[in-house]
Amino acid sequence: MIYDNSITKKLGIAYPIIQAGMAGGITTPELVASVAETGALGTLGAGYLTPEKTKEAIQKIKQLTHKPFAVNLFIPEHPTFSDKKIKQANQLLAPIRRDLNMEEQIQLPEMNKNLFEQQIEVLIEEKVPVCSFTFGLPPKKIVRRLKSEGITLIGTATTVNEALANEEQGLDIVVMQGSEAGGHRGTFLGNFQSAMIGTMALVPQAKDLVNIPIIAAGGIMDGRGVLAALILGAEAVQMGTAFITTKESGAHPLYKLAIRESTEEATTVTKAFSGKPARGIRNTFIQSLENREHHLPNYPIQNMLTQEIRKEAAKRNRPEYLALWSGQHPRSSTDKQAGDLIQSILSQIEDLMGNLGL
Structure with a gap:
């Protein structure tokens, strides 16, 4: 068999x-x-x-x-990282945080x-x-x-x-x-x-x-x-x-809906959310950072910097700021x-x- x-x-x-x-x-x-x-x-x-x-x-x-x-x-x-990288990332993320009524600067949580x-x-x-x-x-x-x-x-x-x-x-x-x-x-x-x-x-x-x-x-x-x-x-x-x-x-209901309504050309590989390449559905968050990824710290630092953004976006039903991970066969x-x-x-x-x- x-x-x-x-x-x-x-x-x-x-x-x-x-x-x-x-x-x-x-x-x-x-x-x-x-x-x-x-x-x-x-x-x-x-x-x-x-x-x-x-x-x-x-x-x-x-x-x-x-x-x-x-x-x-x-x-x-x-990974090693500099205060300069953290500052640059926070500056790039500030408009998104403002749109979600969040604090513009955050302190990195302690890593275990x-x-x-x-x-x-x-x-x-x-x-x-x-x-x-x-x-x-x-x-x-x-x-x-x-x-x-x-x-x-x-x-x-x-x-x-x-x-x-x-x-x-x-x-x-x-x-x-x-x-x-x-x-x-x-x-x-x-x-x-x-x-x-x-x-x-x-x-x-x-x-x-x-x-x-x-x-x-x-x-x-x-x-x-x-x-x-x-x-x-x-x-x-x-x-x-x-x-x-x-x-x-x-998964958030709007995340599920985004995949079900997506097509094969809708995904891209991005480091914007986590500092590590990942394939997801292109949205406002990815588009706002796609030409600036070289300014972002590597994983897991960038992932920690965007964690609260993703949580707040989920609470407010704002899929444009969610990490909508998806493969190339969503249909x-x-x-x-x-x-x-x-x-x-x-x-x-x-x-x-x-x-x-x-």
């Missing part, structure tokens, strides 16, 4: 569909559990959660399902430099079955420790070389993130412009050179995309945008329950295979 492969066996799932671990409140425990209950893999996006909130969400998921699920963590980054290690301890304590990583490679000592606890590890790559680095580091599976994908780029070797490779080109090249199993991501929204990825050599797919608009998603988005979405994908795959005589 097409679904019976090394990834579904290793993850303990029936279907090779993984709901991406999107941080920022989208991946509610209800969404993760609903996906898991269908036989796919739900993922909690814990990148911005405190250790306490991470633990609370994991425990809620466990109350809702006994099926396997994953938690996604961000590899920490501690031990967040990643503390979250790792939570995952071990809660016996989470699967952990995925974005923005780089976890240290080998953490890889060894997690694997000794029986936790399956999934990395992220945007090039074949990054996939090979994941394999060398000891990760079990790697997500190949094509340039069509919404949200932050996972590039960690070289510049992101050189790593903007489409899923259809990226997956088969990785399959030919990488020994660990591959998950395809980027622009996959329905059964056609899933089946195509499997034919290209992936053993599973990771889908993000498709799940943002589901009923269990924690197939729906407002279904997550379980119904997965069932429709599986039905479409069955029909396609029948039509192709597979």
